[in-house]
Amino acid sequence: MDFRLKDPSYSDELSLRQQVFNYILEAVLSGRFKPGEPLTELKLAEELGVSRTPVREALRQLEYEGLASSIPNKGVIVNGISETDIEEIYAIRALVEGLAVKWAAERITDKQRSDLEETFELMSFYTRKKDYQQLGKYDARFHNLLFDSCQSKVLRHILRMLMRYVEHARIGSFRVSERAEQALEEHRAILEAVLEGSADKARDLMTMHINNALVNLMEQRKAGEKKDQA
Amino acid sequence: MDFRLKDPSYSDELSLRQQVFNYILEAVLSGRFKPGEPLTELKLAEELGVSRTPVREALRQLEYEGLASSIPNKGVIVNGISETDIEEIYAIRALVEGLAVKWAAERITDKQRSDLEETFELMSFYTRKKDYQQLGKYDARFHNLLFDSCQSKVLRHILRMLMRYVEHARIGSFRVSERAEQALEEHRAILEAVLEGSADKARDLMTMHINNALVNLMEQRKAGEKKDQA
DNA sequence: TACTGTATTATTGTATACAATTATACCATA
DNA sequence: TATGGTATAATTGTATACAATAATACAGTA
Numbered sequence: 001m002d003f004r005l006k007d008p009s010y011s012d013e014l015s016l017r018q019q020v021f022n023y024i025l026e027a028v029l030s031g032r033f034k035p036g037e038p039l040t041e042l043k044l045a046e047e048l049g050v051s052r053t054p055v056r057e058a059l060r061q062l063e064y065e066g067l068a069s070s071i072p073n074k075g076v077i078v079n080g081i082s083e084t085d086i087e088e089i090y091a092i093r094a095l096v097e098g099l100a101v102k103w104a105a106e107r108i109t110d111k112q113r114s115d116l117e118e119t120f121e122l123m124s125f126y127t128r129k130k131d132y133q134q135l136g137k138y139d140a141r142f143h144n145l146l147f148d149s150c151q152s153k154v155l156r157h158i159l160r161m162l163m164r165y166v167e168h169a170r171i172g173s174f175r176v177s178e179r180a181e182q183a184l185e186e187h188r189a190i191l192e193a194v195l196e197g198s199a200d201k202a203r204d205l206m207t208m209h210i211n212n213a214l215v216n217l218m219e220q221r222k223a224g225e226k227k228d229q230a
Numbered sequence: 231m232d233f234r235l236k237d238p239s240y241s242d243e244l245s246l247r248q249q250v251f252n253y254i255l256e257a258v259l260s261g262r263f264k265p266g267e268p269l270t271e272l273k274l275a276e277e278l279g280v281s282r283t284p285v286r287e288a289l290r291q292l293e294y295e296g297l298a299s300s301i302p303n304k305g306v307i308v309n310g311i312s313e314t315d316i317e318e319i320y321a322i323r324a325l326v327e328g329l330a331v332k333w334a335a336e337r338i339t340d341k342q343r344s345d346l347e348e349t350f351e352l353m354s355f356y357t358r359k360k361d362y363q364q365l366g367k368y369d370a371r372f373h374n375l376l377f378d379s380c381q382s383k384v385l386r387h388i389l390r391m392l393m394r395y396v397e398h399a400r401i402g403s404f405r406v407s408e409r410a411e412q413a414l415e416e417h418r419a420i421l422e423a424v425l426e427g428s429a430d431k432a433r434d435l436m437t438m439h440i441n442n443a444l445v446n447l448m449e450q451r452k453a454g455e456k457k458d459q460a
Numbered sequence: 461t462a463c464t465g466t467a468t469t470a471t472t473g474t475a476t477a478c479a480a481t482t483a484t485a486c487c488a489t490a
Numbered sequence: 491t492a493t494g495g496t497a498t499a500a501t502t503g504t505a506t507a508c509a510a511t512a513a514t515a516c517a518g519t520a
Contacts, residue, residue: 015302016474040501051475056502060287064294066387072245073481073502088382095325152318154395157296158388165384246504270471281505286472303472303511462520469514477506484499490492 016050021058023048028067028078029167035080039068065164081168083221089165090214094207096158097143102203103150105194112149113195119145120191127184135180142187146194179216186212246280251288253278258297258308259397265310269298295394309398313451316399320444323392324437327373330389332433333380335424342379343425349375350421357414365410372417376424409446416442 014022024044027033039059041052048055059076062068070076108116119142126135147159186209193202244252254274257263269289271282278285289306292298300306338346349372356365377389416439423432 042501052502053474053476057287057290060290061294064291066384070502074483075501085384088384091329092326092384092388095329096322099321099325154296154315154318154322158322158391161388161391272471282472283504283506300472304513305471464519465517467514467516469512471510471512473508473510475506475508478504480501480503482499482501484497486497487495489494 015054017054017057020044020048020050020054021061024058024062025067025164028062033078035078038075038077040075065161067164067168079168081165083218085165086217087214089162090210090217093162093166094210096155096162097146097210098203098207100147100150100152100155100159101190101194101206102199103152103155104146105197105199105202107151108149108194112145116142116145116149116191116194120187123187124184127180130180132180139183139187146190149194179212183209183213245284247284247287250274250278250280250284251291254288254292255297255394258292263308265308268305268307270305295391297394297398311395311399313448315395316447317444319392319395319399320440320447323396324440326385326388326392327376327440328433328437330377330380330382330385331420331424331436332429333382333385334376335427335429335432337381338379338424342375346372346375346379346421346424350417353417354414357410360410362410369413369417376420379424409442413439413443 024033024039033039039062041055041059044059045052045055059068059070063070063076066079068076068078119138122138123135123142126132126138143163147156150156186205190202190205190209193205254263254269263269269292271285271289274285274289275282289298289300293300293306296309298306298308349368352368353365353372356362356368373393377386380386416435420432420435420439423435
């Protein structure tokens, strides 16, 4: 557990600050650092074998991304995410990602077209194989390619933030279900609309896709709670 | 020009980091630090009479808010904003602020109702007096109250970021025009819809309001360009 | 002159030191 | 026992010191 960041296996190109951030982010998203838990600079610094400086900067970034709150002279604590928060995030996503694919349909480049198609083929492959880990990886890649295709710095910035929230709410699990196949079909429809340049159609399909994902997520959470009680 | 931050007139409650950020932000928004200009930590630190540490953190925040870009080991430079960026920001605002007032109409508290009404009265007053400086102040307050009224952390976070972009594009000037009166009527309509709980109506009115603001802004910019050439 | 390599400088990245603030523990006292 | 106050410790906020990297200038050579 006490691995050092300088270990070359942890990608040596990134700055220490970036590596520290990734480490803390992973811990928060995976639930190892729980909501309400205080993150003290010194403890993290010692845990990672670095000084307070990069830790401090990483914590600030965490704060800006909305995953933690800092109280002056007291420290930063991990934010919790309520059911309401999740519903709100999905409502916002439905709008903003809808706009994103609309613009993507209008502005996508040839390179991005083929990248998207290739990624979709891999998603299709791993869905058939029921390899949900790999599927999750390419699902994220698919969405990111879509965001890049709309050629908008502002939109990418906002979407990146939203996706962090989504990960925080532990959405990853949704893929481990029979919805994977339905989701694949929805992705296929969105991809086709984007590639043929049907902007409004792509937007509506994306909105529906996200709404469906929310419904599914909520059902799973309910099921999960029941299981916990049993 | 070389005022020190510790000057009590500059609000003494805030942390140094916060004060430095406000200083740099003001300089960027006002155009004193121009797009493409590199912001070096030491220079700013000396200019303000503080150490590099708070300056550094302020620059990072500027980066997260999208107003500057940092290149590893090279420094951070002020971001430019193109005409396309502005159009995109307004398109996103139309969606997100639309959602915000929709939720505000559904969730506003009594306190917020009276605050909004009071603020609107002041806007009305200063519009009649053609005091566009005060008007701008209460216009910002009006929008912020609206954002608070939707009781959503996520939405507030996103809107705050968007409004920074908008300020960056020097939108403040739009108020100095005959549109002020039209804008007041639009605000009145939005306020009424929110207060009577007509969520969808409020959303549509806000969307229109923002679209109108964009059209007006673009016309002004064109006029400004012509004047520059003359 | 054009070009390349090296020394110098400037700037960021990281670590440490110090100051200020807040939380905690402990003891005295009613 | 409960309460209040002071000393101590823990933690953040800021400043400075050091290391690493990238830009610049300049001299030497073809």
